[in-house]
Amino acid sequence: MACTAARMFASNATLCACEPGFYLSAAINGTCLGLPDGGWQVGSVGASRNQSFYFLTPVLSLDVVRRLTQSQALLLEATIAALLSWLAFCAFARFTGHDPTGNKRLFRARFWVSRLDCIYDTTHWADDQQVLRKRKTELGGTCSVASLILFVGLVTVLLYQAIQRRNIEVHRVKPANAPDLLSFVNDIEFHITTISSMSCSQLVAPSTIAMGTPGSMDFRLLPLSTLLTYNCQNTSQGPSVSLKCNGCRIPPRDHYVSWQFIDLPRQPAAAVGFQFNLTAKQHGDDKHVSFVSGTINSDNFTDDKLKTFRGRDSNVLKIQLFPQTYINHHNLKLLQPLVQDFTQGSTFSDVRNLNASLQNPMDGIINTTLYISYLSNYIVEISNENVLGPVSILASIGGLYAFSVAIFLCLMAQVRKFVMYTWGPSNLDPSDRSGKWPESSVMDSLHGSFHKKRKPIRRATSNGNKPKRNPADAGVIDIERVGEMQESSSSRQA
DSSP states (O other): OOOOSTTEEESSSSOEEEOTTOEEETTTTTEEEOOOSOOOEEOGGGOEEOGGGOTTTTTSOHHHHHHHHSOHHHHHHHHHHHHHHHHHHHHHHHHHSOOTTSOHHHHHHHHHHHHTOOSSOOGGGGGTTSOOOSOOOHHHHHHHHHHHHHHHHHHHHHHHHHHHTSEEEEEEEEEOOHHHHHTOEEEEEEEEEEEESOOGGGEEOOOEEEESOTTSTTOEEEEGGGTOEEEEEEETTEEEEEEEEEEEEOOSSOEEEEEEEEOBTTBOOOEEEEEEEEEEEETTOOSEEEEEEEEEETTSSSOSOOOEEOEEEEEEEEEEEEEEEEGGGTSEEEEEEEEEEEEOOSEEOSHHHHHHHHTOGGGOEEEEEEEEEEOOSEEEEEEEEEOOOHHHHHHHHHHHHHHHHHHHHHHHHTOHHHHHHHHOGGGSOTTOOSSOOOHHHHHHHHHHHHHOOOOOOOOOOOOTTSOOOOHHHHHHHHHHTHHHHHHHHHHHHO
16 A cells, blocks of 8 residues: 555555554544643542533533632622722713703702712711701712622622632541551542554453562462453554452552553554543442543653654553542542553654564564552541631621721812812811811811711691792702802801
C-alpha cells in the first residue's frame, strides 16, 4: 500500500507506520492520530456524587449555571446597578423637574422623593396635620432609599455567604492502627488503556501478582485470581485492561501487576501513551466514589519530544491509595487513588530508530507494570465545623446597616445646600463669605436634629368655611414658596 498520509512512513515493502508520537487508526481510514485532548482529573475532596445525573451536560452545562446562581459578585453587581439606577433617576428629576409649570410629573416626583426621607430627617412626618412650613429633604429622601438599597443588597450577600459557607471542611490526620485499616472495605477498579493501533489479541494476560518488596523476605508471588479479576476490551483508542477487586481491605504490603503486548503479523506492538481511570468506592455504597483519571504520554515527566513506546524496558505507573474517613458523610471510608509517578520504558523519538526497531523482533514487545502502594501509616478524617452563628449574623447585619447609613450621611454632609434646607440658614454664619461654615454649628445642628423630640400632632379641626387642601398640593405649594420664605427670613434678620 502507498504510505502517503500525513505523519506516515513505509517501514517495509508491505507495512506502513506512523511517526513517533502518532498511531495508525483503522477507524478513520488508516490515518495517523496523536494523543487525545484532556488533562488529569481528581475527584473533588475525594468524595463526589455518582456522575450518572450529569445527563444534561451536553445540552446545558451545569457548571455554568452553578457559577451564575452561586456567585457573590452577581449579587453585588445587581445591588450596584439598582443603586446607580435610583441615583440617576433622582438626578434626572432634580435637574429636569425644577419648573412646576413645565414637567409636572417630574416636579411631583421630586416631592415624593422628599417624602421618602425616613432615615436622616423625619421631623416633617410629625407635622403632617399642619400647614407645611419647611421644605422637605429631597436629598435626604434620595440618600435614604439609596441606603436601603445598599443595605438590602449587602444583607443578601451576607445571607448567601451564611448559607453557602456556614461550615468549613476540616481535615485531621491520625496514626493508623490495625483495626482502623481493617474497617476500610472498598471496591477498586483500575482501567488502563494503551493508546495505540493494537488490539487485545496482542496481549499476554497477567497471571500473577507480586506482593512486598522485591528481594526482601516478605516478597510473595501469588496467582492473580486471589485478589483481582482481569478483563481486556478493544476500544477506538486501543486495548483497555481492567483490574477489579471487590471488597478489598488494605494489605500491609505493596502490589505489582505486569502485562505485555507483543508483535503479530502486520500488527506491531507500539503505543504513544496511556489513559487511566482509577476509582474506589465503599463496598455496598454506590452514592459516593473517589477517582483519578488522565492521560500519560512520554513528555509528561521528561521532555517535550514526541515518542513511541516500544521495547523491553517496562513502563511503570505508580498508584497510591490513601485512606480517608468522611465523618460528614456518615463515616464514609474511601481509598483515594493518586497517581504518584510514571517511569517510562523503551521509547523512540526519531523515524530512523523507530523503523529499525520495527524490523527487529527483539523489540516487538511493550511491558507495562502497575505498582499499587498503600499509604497506610496515617488516616485522614474529614468533618465539617460551623463557623457562623445567629449572634454573629445579627451583629453583621447591624454593622452593614450602620455602614449603609454612614456612607450617605458623609455624602450629605459635604453638600452645603442640603444643610441649609434641612437645618435652616440660621445655623450658617452670614458674615462668612468664604463658603465655609463653623464646625461647631453644624455638629450642634446634627445633634439637635437626631435628638429632637417629636412634636405632638395637632389634628385639624373641621371648619366648613375653610376649603379643604390636598396634602400633595400642599407639598407642591410648599416647594414653590421656598424662595419667598427665604426672602422673608432674610428681611426679618435684617
